[in-house]
Amino acid sequence: MEELIIIPAIFIALPWIILHYITKWKTSATITSDDEALLEELYSLAKRLDERMDTVERLVASDNPDFKPARLVHDREIDNEKLRELDRLLAEKKGAHQ
The missing domain is CATH 1.10.287 (Helix Hairpins)
Incomplete structure (x- = not known):
């Protein structure tokens, strides 16, 4: 049951958070x-x-x-x-x- 939560967290949530903050960083720098x-x-x-x-x-x-x-x-x-x-x-x- 724990694998069902960990796998989506690693492959979906983590990249989404990273990309979200990269986008915020690039837009606020200008x-x-x-x-x-x-x-x-x-x-x-x-x-x-x-x-x-x-x-x-x-x-x-x-x-x-x-x-x-x-x-x-x-x-x-x-x-x-x-x-x-x-x-x-x-x-x-x-x-x-x-």
Whole structure:
């Protein structure tokens, strides 16, 4: 009687469980188009907030000569390098989709 349970478990249930989790693993490893759109939206929002923060710091610095910004220096080339790389990658990706 035990063989009737063990044999189907080995040849049916075990491969089904393994294949099920392999499929789940493969589908969860990819980023969806909704995730990409959300990342692009968050990136543009971060850029706008960075520009606003630069503006606020410049305004405060012009009113108060003792003000020392805690952030990085405005538009320093080394600080903007990674942002330009992201802009280039996004432009390439949009060009590839069109």
